[in-house]
Amino acid sequence: MLGWAISFLIIAIIAGVLGLSGVALIAADIAQLLFIVFIALFIVSAVVHVIRAAAAPPKQ
Secondary structure (H helix, E strand, O other): OHHHHHHHHHHHHHHHHHOOHHHHHHHHHHHHHHHHHHHHHHHHHHHHHHHHHHHOOOOO
């Protein structure tokens, strides 16, 4: 997911340099959306990991 966000960010930068403002705006929006989704999934994964670690019985 993060790889896709970085790919769209690079596409947006290249399109911006070449003067393709419409393509750059769309690619930048997609990159931002994917990055937000990636961060949200990361936070959910970290919270679930902490909850499972706290609920597990201690190892002997």
